[in-house]
Amino acid sequence: MGWPAVTSEEWVWDPPSDRVGPTRAERSAVGRTYRAALPARLAALDLPISSRVAAQAEEAVAEMRAFDAESTGELASLAAILLRSESASSSQIENLTASARAVAEAEVTHAGRGNAALVVANVEAMVAAVELADRLDATAILRMQDVLLRDTAPHLVGWRAEPVWIGPGGSTPLTADFVAPHHSRIRDSIEDLIRFSARDDLPVLAQTAVAHAQFETIHPFADGNGRTGRALVHALLRAKGITRHVTIPVSGGLLHDRDGYIAALDAYRAGDLEPIVTAFALAGLRAVHHGRLMRERIAAVRDQWQHRVRARRDSAVWRLADALLAHPVVDAATAARQLGISETNVHRHLRVLADAGVLVPTNHHKARRVLWRAPDVLTVMDAYARDVGRRG
Structure with a gap:
Protein backbone atom coordinates (compact mmCIF):
# COMPACT_ATOMS: atom_id res chain seq x y z
CA MET A 1 0.00 0.00 0.00
CA GLY A 2 1.39 3.41 -0.97
CA TRP A 3 1.41 6.59 1.03
CA PRO A 4 -1.65 8.84 0.62
CA ALA A 5 -1.05 12.03 -1.28
CA VAL A 6 -2.33 15.31 0.07
CA THR A 7 -5.68 16.13 -1.48
CA SER A 8 -7.44 19.49 -1.50
CA GLU A 9 -10.77 21.10 -0.83
CA GLU A 10 -12.43 24.31 -1.97
CA TRP A 11 -12.77 27.39 0.23
CA VAL A 12 -13.70 31.02 -0.30
CA TRP A 13 -11.01 33.52 0.62
CA ASP A 14 -12.79 35.93 2.93
CA PRO A 15 -10.17 37.53 5.19
CA PRO A 16 -10.89 40.45 7.52
CA SER A 17 -10.32 43.74 5.74
CA ASP A 18 -7.25 44.51 7.85
CA ARG A 19 -5.58 41.30 6.66
CA VAL A 20 -5.94 41.87 2.93
CA GLY A 21 -2.55 42.43 1.36
CA PRO A 22 -1.55 45.63 -0.37
CA THR A 23 -1.35 44.29 -3.92
CA ARG A 24 -4.08 44.50 -6.52
CA ALA A 25 -3.93 40.72 -7.02
CA GLU A 26 -4.57 40.08 -3.32
CA ARG A 27 -7.47 42.52 -3.20
CA SER A 28 -9.07 41.13 -6.33
CA ALA A 29 -8.82 37.56 -5.02
CA VAL A 30 -11.05 38.27 -1.99
CA GLY A 31 -14.39 36.47 -2.25
CA ARG A 32 -13.11 34.00 -4.82
CA THR A 33 -12.59 30.28 -4.27
CA TYR A 34 -9.22 28.58 -3.79
CA ARG A 35 -8.12 25.03 -3.03
CA ALA A 36 -6.48 24.32 0.32
CA ALA A 37 -4.55 21.17 1.19
CA LEU A 38 -6.35 18.38 3.00
CA PRO A 39 -3.69 16.14 4.60
CA ALA A 40 -4.38 12.46 5.24
CA ARG A 41 -4.82 11.12 8.76
CA LEU A 42 -1.61 9.39 9.88
CA ALA A 43 -2.34 8.01 13.32
CA ALA A 44 -3.08 4.43 12.22
CA LEU A 45 -0.88 4.24 9.10
CA ASP A 46 2.22 2.12 8.67
CA LEU A 47 5.29 3.43 6.86
CA PRO A 48 5.77 1.78 3.45
CA ILE A 49 9.49 2.26 2.84
CA SER A 50 11.90 0.00 0.98
CA SER A 51 14.48 -2.13 2.75
CA ARG A 52 17.21 0.10 1.29
CA VAL A 53 15.75 3.28 2.75
CA ALA A 54 15.00 1.53 6.04
CA THR A 172 -2.45 34.71 -3.73
CA PRO A 173 -4.25 31.61 -2.45
CA LEU A 174 -5.66 31.32 -5.98
CA THR A 175 -2.26 31.27 -7.70
CA ALA A 176 0.06 29.81 -5.03
CA ASP A 177 2.08 26.63 -5.52
CA PHE A 178 0.78 25.26 -2.22
CA VAL A 179 -1.95 26.45 0.14
CA ALA A 180 -1.86 24.98 3.63
CA PRO A 181 -5.00 23.46 5.15
CA HIS A 182 -7.83 25.76 6.13
CA MET A 294 33.17 20.36 16.10
CA ARG A 295 34.17 18.26 19.10
CA GLU A 296 37.72 17.83 17.78
CA ARG A 297 38.10 21.53 17.07
CA ILE A 298 36.79 22.56 20.49
CA ALA A 299 39.11 20.04 22.16
CA ALA A 300 42.01 21.53 20.19
CA VAL A 301 41.08 25.03 21.39
CA ARG A 302 41.04 23.80 24.98
CA ASP A 303 44.48 22.20 24.51
CA GLN A 304 45.87 25.47 23.11
CA TRP A 305 44.56 27.35 26.12
CA GLN A 306 46.28 24.87 28.43
CA HIS A 307 49.63 26.03 27.00
CA ARG A 308 48.84 29.74 26.89
CA VAL A 309 47.12 30.43 30.20
CA ARG A 310 49.29 30.99 33.27
CA ALA A 311 47.21 29.97 36.27
CA ARG A 312 47.21 27.29 38.95
CA ARG A 313 45.26 24.14 38.12
CA ASP A 314 42.81 24.84 40.92
CA SER A 315 42.25 28.45 39.88
CA ALA A 316 38.77 29.68 38.99
CA VAL A 317 40.36 30.85 35.75
CA TRP A 318 40.04 27.31 34.37
CA ARG A 319 36.38 27.08 35.31
CA LEU A 320 35.81 30.32 33.47
CA ALA A 321 37.74 29.00 30.47
CA ASP A 322 35.53 25.89 30.39
CA ALA A 323 32.43 28.08 30.59
CA LEU A 324 33.67 30.06 27.58
CA LEU A 325 33.63 26.91 25.48
CA ALA A 326 29.86 26.85 25.91
CA HIS A 327 29.26 30.62 26.00
CA PRO A 328 32.02 32.40 24.08
CA VAL A 329 30.84 35.93 24.90
CA VAL A 330 30.38 37.13 28.48
CA ASP A 331 30.19 40.30 30.46
CA ALA A 332 31.48 40.65 34.01
CA ALA A 333 28.07 39.93 35.55
CA THR A 334 27.64 36.75 33.49
CA ALA A 335 31.15 35.53 34.28
CA ALA A 336 30.60 36.22 37.99
CA ARG A 337 27.40 34.15 37.99
CA GLN A 338 29.14 31.29 36.22
CA LEU A 339 31.90 31.23 38.84
CA GLY A 340 29.69 31.97 41.82
CA ILE A 341 31.79 34.95 42.89
CA SER A 342 31.29 38.70 43.12
CA GLU A 343 31.48 40.86 40.02
CA THR A 344 34.31 42.82 41.67
CA ASN A 345 36.48 39.73 41.98
CA VAL A 346 35.77 38.31 38.53
CA HIS A 347 37.75 41.00 36.71
CA ARG A 348 41.13 39.58 37.71
CA HIS A 349 40.17 36.21 36.17
CA LEU A 350 39.01 37.91 33.00
CA ARG A 351 42.31 39.78 32.79
CA VAL A 352 44.32 36.55 33.12
CA LEU A 353 42.48 35.10 30.13
CA ALA A 354 42.84 38.35 28.21
CA ASP A 355 46.60 38.41 28.85
CA ALA A 356 46.77 34.87 27.39
CA GLY A 357 44.85 35.89 24.29
CA VAL A 358 41.87 33.73 25.20
CA LEU A 359 39.58 36.72 25.68
CA VAL A 360 39.30 40.03 23.85
CA PRO A 361 37.42 42.94 25.51
CA THR A 362 35.08 45.13 23.45
CA ASN A 363 33.01 48.16 24.38
CA HIS A 364 29.49 47.22 23.29
CA HIS A 365 27.75 50.48 22.48
CA LYS A 366 24.18 49.09 22.61
CA ALA A 367 24.65 47.32 25.93
CA ARG A 368 26.86 50.17 27.23
CA ARG A 369 29.25 47.78 28.91
CA VAL A 370 32.35 45.75 28.17
CA LEU A 371 31.86 42.34 26.59
CA TRP A 372 34.58 39.72 26.58
CA ARG A 373 34.70 37.34 23.65
CA ALA A 374 36.67 34.14 23.01
CA PRO A 375 37.67 34.43 19.32
CA ASP A 376 39.00 30.87 19.12
CA VAL A 377 35.58 29.42 19.96
CA LEU A 378 33.72 31.82 17.69
CA THR A 379 36.05 30.87 14.84
CA VAL A 380 35.17 27.19 15.33
CA MET A 381 31.46 27.99 15.26
CA ASP A 382 31.75 30.13 12.13
CA ALA A 383 33.78 27.35 10.46
CA TYR A 384 30.97 24.93 11.26
CA ALA A 385 28.44 27.29 9.68
CA ARG A 386 30.54 27.53 6.53
CA ASP A 387 30.98 23.75 6.36
CA VAL A 388 27.31 22.88 6.68
CA GLY A 389 26.27 25.74 4.39
CA ARG A 390 28.25 24.36 1.46
CA ARG A 391 25.81 22.95 -1.05
CA GLY A 392 26.24 19.27 -1.87
Whole structure:
Protein backbone atom coordinates (compact mmCIF):
# COMPACT_ATOMS: atom_id res chain seq x y z
CA MET A 1 0.00 0.00 0.00
CA GLY A 2 1.39 3.41 -0.97
CA TRP A 3 1.41 6.59 1.03
CA PRO A 4 -1.65 8.84 0.62
CA ALA A 5 -1.05 12.03 -1.28
CA VAL A 6 -2.33 15.31 0.07
CA THR A 7 -5.68 16.13 -1.48
CA SER A 8 -7.44 19.49 -1.50
CA GLU A 9 -10.77 21.10 -0.83
CA GLU A 10 -12.43 24.31 -1.97
CA TRP A 11 -12.77 27.39 0.23
CA VAL A 12 -13.70 31.02 -0.30
CA TRP A 13 -11.01 33.52 0.62
CA ASP A 14 -12.79 35.93 2.93
CA PRO A 15 -10.17 37.53 5.19
CA PRO A 16 -10.89 40.45 7.52
CA SER A 17 -10.32 43.74 5.74
CA ASP A 18 -7.25 44.51 7.85
CA ARG A 19 -5.58 41.30 6.66
CA VAL A 20 -5.94 41.87 2.93
CA GLY A 21 -2.55 42.43 1.36
CA PRO A 22 -1.55 45.63 -0.37
CA THR A 23 -1.35 44.29 -3.92
CA ARG A 24 -4.08 44.50 -6.52
CA ALA A 25 -3.93 40.72 -7.02
CA GLU A 26 -4.57 40.08 -3.32
CA ARG A 27 -7.47 42.52 -3.20
CA SER A 28 -9.07 41.13 -6.33
CA ALA A 29 -8.82 37.56 -5.02
CA VAL A 30 -11.05 38.27 -1.99
CA GLY A 31 -14.39 36.47 -2.25
CA ARG A 32 -13.11 34.00 -4.82
CA THR A 33 -12.59 30.28 -4.27
CA TYR A 34 -9.22 28.58 -3.79
CA ARG A 35 -8.12 25.03 -3.03
CA ALA A 36 -6.48 24.32 0.32
CA ALA A 37 -4.55 21.17 1.19
CA LEU A 38 -6.35 18.38 3.00
CA PRO A 39 -3.69 16.14 4.60
CA ALA A 40 -4.38 12.46 5.24
CA ARG A 41 -4.82 11.12 8.76
CA LEU A 42 -1.61 9.39 9.88
CA ALA A 43 -2.34 8.01 13.32
CA ALA A 44 -3.08 4.43 12.22
CA LEU A 45 -0.88 4.24 9.10
CA ASP A 46 2.22 2.12 8.67
CA LEU A 47 5.29 3.43 6.86
CA PRO A 48 5.77 1.78 3.45
CA ILE A 49 9.49 2.26 2.84
CA SER A 50 11.90 0.00 0.98
CA SER A 51 14.48 -2.13 2.75
CA ARG A 52 17.21 0.10 1.29
CA VAL A 53 15.75 3.28 2.75
CA ALA A 54 15.00 1.53 6.04
CA ALA A 55 18.61 0.33 6.28
CA GLN A 56 19.91 3.83 5.55
CA ALA A 57 17.71 5.27 8.28
CA GLU A 58 18.82 2.63 10.78
CA GLU A 59 22.47 3.34 9.98
CA ALA A 60 21.85 7.02 10.72
CA VAL A 61 20.11 6.17 14.00
CA ALA A 62 23.03 3.97 15.07
CA GLU A 63 25.52 6.75 14.31
CA MET A 64 23.42 9.35 16.11
CA ARG A 65 23.11 7.16 19.19
CA ALA A 66 26.86 6.54 19.16
CA PHE A 67 27.69 10.23 18.84
CA ASP A 68 25.31 11.13 21.63
CA ALA A 69 26.92 8.53 23.90
CA GLU A 70 30.39 9.86 23.06
CA SER A 71 29.44 13.46 23.83
CA THR A 72 29.70 13.39 27.61
CA GLY A 73 32.43 14.01 30.13
CA GLU A 74 34.97 16.79 29.94
CA LEU A 75 33.43 18.56 26.95
CA ALA A 76 29.89 18.83 28.30
CA SER A 77 30.04 22.36 26.88
CA LEU A 78 29.78 20.71 23.46
CA ALA A 79 26.04 20.33 24.09
CA ALA A 80 25.58 24.10 24.33
CA ILE A 81 27.67 24.75 21.22
CA LEU A 82 25.81 22.14 19.18
CA LEU A 83 22.46 23.51 20.31
CA ARG A 84 23.40 27.04 19.23
CA SER A 85 24.85 25.81 15.94
CA GLU A 86 21.78 23.70 15.21
CA SER A 87 19.52 26.67 15.87
CA ALA A 88 21.60 28.83 13.55
CA SER A 89 21.40 26.19 10.80
CA SER A 90 17.63 25.85 11.20
CA SER A 91 17.35 29.62 10.87
CA GLN A 92 19.68 29.60 7.87
CA ILE A 93 17.34 27.21 6.05
CA GLU A 94 14.87 30.12 6.26
CA ASN A 95 17.61 32.48 4.93
CA LEU A 96 18.13 34.00 8.40
CA THR A 97 21.88 34.25 8.92
CA ALA A 98 24.02 35.81 11.64
CA SER A 99 27.63 35.37 12.72
CA ALA A 100 28.49 33.36 15.82
CA ARG A 101 29.71 36.54 17.49
CA ALA A 102 26.47 38.43 16.79
CA VAL A 103 24.38 35.58 18.20
CA ALA A 104 26.57 35.16 21.28
CA GLU A 105 26.51 38.90 21.98
CA ALA A 106 22.72 39.01 21.59
CA GLU A 107 22.41 36.19 24.12
CA VAL A 108 24.29 38.23 26.70
CA THR A 109 22.97 41.72 26.03
CA HIS A 110 19.41 40.98 24.91
CA ALA A 111 19.99 44.09 22.82
CA GLY A 112 20.43 42.47 19.43
CA ARG A 113 18.04 42.99 16.58
CA GLY A 114 17.47 41.36 13.23
CA ASN A 115 18.71 37.88 12.50
CA ALA A 116 20.88 37.51 15.61
CA ALA A 117 17.84 38.01 17.84
CA LEU A 118 15.86 35.53 15.73
CA VAL A 119 18.59 32.90 16.09
CA VAL A 120 18.67 33.45 19.86
CA ALA A 121 14.91 32.92 19.94
CA ASN A 122 15.40 29.74 17.94
CA VAL A 123 17.93 28.52 20.51
CA GLU A 124 15.32 29.05 23.21
CA ALA A 125 12.70 27.22 21.12
CA MET A 126 15.06 24.24 20.73
CA VAL A 127 15.62 24.20 24.48
CA ALA A 128 11.87 24.24 25.03
CA ALA A 129 11.42 21.40 22.54
CA VAL A 130 13.88 19.17 24.37
CA GLU A 131 12.41 20.04 27.77
CA LEU A 132 8.91 19.21 26.52
CA ALA A 133 9.88 15.94 24.86
CA ASP A 134 8.27 13.80 27.55
CA ARG A 135 4.89 15.54 27.22
CA LEU A 136 4.66 16.27 23.52
CA ASP A 137 1.17 17.53 22.78
CA ALA A 138 -0.54 20.51 21.16
CA THR A 139 0.29 22.69 24.16
CA ALA A 140 3.97 21.81 23.83
CA ILE A 141 3.98 22.72 20.14
CA LEU A 142 2.31 26.03 20.90
CA ARG A 143 4.93 26.63 23.58
CA MET A 144 7.78 26.10 21.09
CA GLN A 145 6.33 28.66 18.68
CA ASP A 146 5.57 31.07 21.51
CA VAL A 147 9.18 30.98 22.69
CA LEU A 148 10.32 31.46 19.10
CA LEU A 149 8.20 34.54 18.31
CA ARG A 150 7.00 36.20 21.51
CA ASP A 151 9.79 38.80 21.52
CA THR A 152 10.01 39.46 17.77
CA ALA A 153 6.46 38.91 16.48
CA PRO A 154 4.05 38.39 19.40
CA HIS A 155 1.03 39.13 17.18
CA LEU A 156 1.79 35.96 15.20
CA VAL A 157 1.93 33.60 18.19
CA GLY A 158 -0.67 30.81 18.21
CA TRP A 159 -2.67 28.86 15.67
CA ARG A 160 -3.31 30.90 12.56
CA ALA A 161 -6.80 32.05 11.57
CA GLU A 162 -6.12 32.84 7.92
CA PRO A 163 -4.72 31.13 4.82
CA VAL A 164 -0.98 30.72 4.36
CA TRP A 165 0.57 29.71 1.10
CA ILE A 166 3.83 29.08 -0.70
CA GLY A 167 4.44 30.74 -4.03
CA PRO A 168 6.33 33.44 -5.89
CA GLY A 169 6.11 37.07 -4.93
CA GLY A 170 2.68 38.55 -5.59
CA SER A 171 0.91 35.19 -5.43
CA THR A 172 -2.45 34.71 -3.73
CA PRO A 173 -4.25 31.61 -2.45
CA LEU A 174 -5.66 31.32 -5.98
CA THR A 175 -2.26 31.27 -7.70
CA ALA A 176 0.06 29.81 -5.03
CA ASP A 177 2.08 26.63 -5.52
CA PHE A 178 0.78 25.26 -2.22
CA VAL A 179 -1.95 26.45 0.14
CA ALA A 180 -1.86 24.98 3.63
CA PRO A 181 -5.00 23.46 5.15
CA HIS A 182 -7.83 25.76 6.13
CA HIS A 183 -7.37 27.00 9.69
CA SER A 184 -10.46 25.09 10.80
CA ARG A 185 -8.55 21.86 10.07
CA ILE A 186 -5.49 22.69 12.16
CA ARG A 187 -6.38 21.36 15.59
CA ASP A 188 -7.72 18.01 14.40
CA SER A 189 -4.68 17.59 12.13
CA ILE A 190 -2.28 18.41 14.97
CA GLU A 191 -4.01 15.94 17.31
CA ASP A 192 -3.73 13.24 14.64
CA LEU A 193 -0.03 14.08 14.23
CA ILE A 194 0.50 13.80 17.99
CA ARG A 195 -1.14 10.37 18.06
CA PHE A 196 1.08 9.26 15.19
CA SER A 197 4.21 10.62 16.89
CA ALA A 198 3.39 8.84 20.15
CA ARG A 199 3.42 5.39 18.56
CA ASP A 200 6.28 3.08 19.52
CA ASP A 201 5.86 0.47 16.76
CA LEU A 202 7.47 2.43 13.91
CA PRO A 203 11.12 2.91 12.82
CA VAL A 204 12.11 6.02 14.73
CA LEU A 205 13.89 8.16 12.17
CA ALA A 206 11.30 7.43 9.47
CA GLN A 207 8.57 8.29 11.96
CA THR A 208 10.35 11.54 12.86
CA ALA A 209 10.86 12.52 9.21
CA VAL A 210 7.21 11.86 8.37
CA ALA A 211 6.00 13.72 11.47
CA HIS A 212 8.10 16.72 10.42
CA ALA A 213 6.80 16.61 6.83
CA GLN A 214 3.23 16.36 8.06
CA PHE A 215 3.75 19.31 10.40
CA GLU A 216 5.13 21.40 7.53
CA THR A 217 2.13 20.37 5.42
CA ILE A 218 -0.31 21.43 8.14
CA HIS A 219 1.61 24.73 8.49
CA PRO A 220 -0.37 25.61 11.63
CA PHE A 221 1.16 29.04 12.26
CA ALA A 222 1.25 32.34 10.45
CA ASP A 223 5.04 32.36 10.97
CA GLY A 224 7.74 30.11 12.39
CA ASN A 225 6.50 26.82 10.91
CA GLY A 226 9.86 25.67 9.58
CA ARG A 227 11.84 26.48 12.72
CA THR A 228 9.15 25.06 15.01
CA GLY A 229 8.93 21.96 12.84
CA ARG A 230 12.66 21.35 13.12
CA ALA A 231 12.50 21.95 16.88
CA LEU A 232 9.80 19.27 16.91
CA VAL A 233 12.33 16.90 15.32
CA HIS A 234 14.61 17.29 18.34
CA ALA A 235 11.73 16.78 20.74
CA LEU A 236 10.99 13.49 18.99
CA LEU A 237 14.63 12.37 18.89
CA ARG A 238 14.82 12.98 22.64
CA ALA A 239 11.43 11.36 23.32
CA LYS A 240 12.43 8.24 21.35
CA GLY A 241 15.76 7.93 23.17
CA ILE A 242 18.05 8.59 20.21
CA THR A 243 19.55 11.60 21.97
CA ARG A 244 20.05 12.02 25.71
CA HIS A 245 23.01 14.38 26.07
CA VAL A 246 23.30 16.66 23.02
CA THR A 247 21.29 18.24 20.22
CA ILE A 248 22.59 16.52 17.10
CA PRO A 249 22.74 19.21 14.37
CA VAL A 250 20.26 17.64 11.94
CA SER A 251 19.28 21.02 10.47
CA GLY A 252 22.93 21.49 9.50
CA GLY A 253 22.68 18.21 7.61
CA LEU A 254 19.50 19.37 5.88
CA LEU A 255 21.10 22.72 5.05
CA HIS A 256 23.84 20.87 3.15
CA ASP A 257 21.18 20.06 0.53
CA ARG A 258 18.46 22.60 1.17
CA ASP A 259 16.95 22.19 -2.29
CA GLY A 260 16.78 18.43 -1.84
CA TYR A 261 15.08 18.88 1.53
CA ILE A 262 12.42 21.16 0.03
CA ALA A 263 11.93 18.78 -2.90
CA ALA A 264 11.48 15.91 -0.43
CA LEU A 265 8.71 17.85 1.33
CA ASP A 266 7.02 18.35 -2.05
CA ALA A 267 7.36 14.64 -2.82
CA TYR A 268 5.82 13.78 0.54
CA ARG A 269 2.76 15.84 -0.30
CA ALA A 270 2.54 14.04 -3.64
CA GLY A 271 2.40 10.65 -1.91
CA ASP A 272 6.07 9.57 -1.82
CA LEU A 273 7.50 9.48 1.69
CA GLU A 274 10.86 7.87 0.86
CA PRO A 275 12.63 11.11 -0.19
CA ILE A 276 11.97 12.80 3.17
CA VAL A 277 13.12 9.70 5.09
CA THR A 278 16.27 9.58 2.93
CA ALA A 279 16.83 13.32 3.46
CA PHE A 280 16.72 12.86 7.24
CA ALA A 281 18.93 9.77 7.13
CA LEU A 282 21.59 11.64 5.14
CA ALA A 283 21.15 14.71 7.35
CA GLY A 284 21.68 12.57 10.44
CA LEU A 285 24.87 11.08 9.05
CA ARG A 286 26.17 14.50 8.02
CA ALA A 287 25.20 15.89 11.43
CA VAL A 288 27.29 13.26 13.19
CA HIS A 289 30.24 13.96 10.90
CA HIS A 290 30.12 17.71 11.52
CA GLY A 291 29.43 17.18 15.22
CA ARG A 292 32.58 15.10 15.57
CA LEU A 293 34.58 17.76 13.72
CA MET A 294 33.17 20.36 16.10
CA ARG A 295 34.17 18.26 19.10
CA GLU A 296 37.72 17.83 17.78
CA ARG A 297 38.10 21.53 17.07
CA ILE A 298 36.79 22.56 20.49
CA ALA A 299 39.11 20.04 22.16
CA ALA A 300 42.01 21.53 20.19
CA VAL A 301 41.08 25.03 21.39
CA ARG A 302 41.04 23.80 24.98
CA ASP A 303 44.48 22.20 24.51
CA GLN A 304 45.87 25.47 23.11
CA TRP A 305 44.56 27.35 26.12
CA GLN A 306 46.28 24.87 28.43
CA HIS A 307 49.63 26.03 27.00
CA ARG A 308 48.84 29.74 26.89
CA VAL A 309 47.12 30.43 30.20
CA ARG A 310 49.29 30.99 33.27
CA ALA A 311 47.21 29.97 36.27
CA ARG A 312 47.21 27.29 38.95
CA ARG A 313 45.26 24.14 38.12
CA ASP A 314 42.81 24.84 40.92
CA SER A 315 42.25 28.45 39.88
CA ALA A 316 38.77 29.68 38.99
CA VAL A 317 40.36 30.85 35.75
CA TRP A 318 40.04 27.31 34.37
CA ARG A 319 36.38 27.08 35.31
CA LEU A 320 35.81 30.32 33.47
CA ALA A 321 37.74 29.00 30.47
CA ASP A 322 35.53 25.89 30.39
CA ALA A 323 32.43 28.08 30.59
CA LEU A 324 33.67 30.06 27.58
CA LEU A 325 33.63 26.91 25.48
CA ALA A 326 29.86 26.85 25.91
CA HIS A 327 29.26 30.62 26.00
CA PRO A 328 32.02 32.40 24.08
CA VAL A 329 30.84 35.93 24.90
CA VAL A 330 30.38 37.13 28.48
CA ASP A 331 30.19 40.30 30.46
CA ALA A 332 31.48 40.65 34.01
CA ALA A 333 28.07 39.93 35.55
CA THR A 334 27.64 36.75 33.49
CA ALA A 335 31.15 35.53 34.28
CA ALA A 336 30.60 36.22 37.99
CA ARG A 337 27.40 34.15 37.99
CA GLN A 338 29.14 31.29 36.22
CA LEU A 339 31.90 31.23 38.84
CA GLY A 340 29.69 31.97 41.82
CA ILE A 341 31.79 34.95 42.89
CA SER A 342 31.29 38.70 43.12
CA GLU A 343 31.48 40.86 40.02
CA THR A 344 34.31 42.82 41.67
CA ASN A 345 36.48 39.73 41.98
CA VAL A 346 35.77 38.31 38.53
CA HIS A 347 37.75 41.00 36.71
CA ARG A 348 41.13 39.58 37.71
CA HIS A 349 40.17 36.21 36.17
CA LEU A 350 39.01 37.91 33.00
CA ARG A 351 42.31 39.78 32.79
CA VAL A 352 44.32 36.55 33.12
CA LEU A 353 42.48 35.10 30.13
CA ALA A 354 42.84 38.35 28.21
CA ASP A 355 46.60 38.41 28.85
CA ALA A 356 46.77 34.87 27.39
CA GLY A 357 44.85 35.89 24.29
CA VAL A 358 41.87 33.73 25.20
CA LEU A 359 39.58 36.72 25.68
CA VAL A 360 39.30 40.03 23.85
CA PRO A 361 37.42 42.94 25.51
CA THR A 362 35.08 45.13 23.45
CA ASN A 363 33.01 48.16 24.38
CA HIS A 364 29.49 47.22 23.29
CA HIS A 365 27.75 50.48 22.48
CA LYS A 366 24.18 49.09 22.61
CA ALA A 367 24.65 47.32 25.93
CA ARG A 368 26.86 50.17 27.23
CA ARG A 369 29.25 47.78 28.91
CA VAL A 370 32.35 45.75 28.17
CA LEU A 371 31.86 42.34 26.59
CA TRP A 372 34.58 39.72 26.58
CA ARG A 373 34.70 37.34 23.65
CA ALA A 374 36.67 34.14 23.01
CA PRO A 375 37.67 34.43 19.32
CA ASP A 376 39.00 30.87 19.12
CA VAL A 377 35.58 29.42 19.96
CA LEU A 378 33.72 31.82 17.69
CA THR A 379 36.05 30.87 14.84
CA VAL A 380 35.17 27.19 15.33
CA MET A 381 31.46 27.99 15.26
CA ASP A 382 31.75 30.13 12.13
CA ALA A 383 33.78 27.35 10.46
CA TYR A 384 30.97 24.93 11.26
CA ALA A 385 28.44 27.29 9.68
CA ARG A 386 30.54 27.53 6.53
CA ASP A 387 30.98 23.75 6.36
CA VAL A 388 27.31 22.88 6.68
CA GLY A 389 26.27 25.74 4.39
CA ARG A 390 28.25 24.36 1.46
CA ARG A 391 25.81 22.95 -1.05
CA GLY A 392 26.24 19.27 -1.87
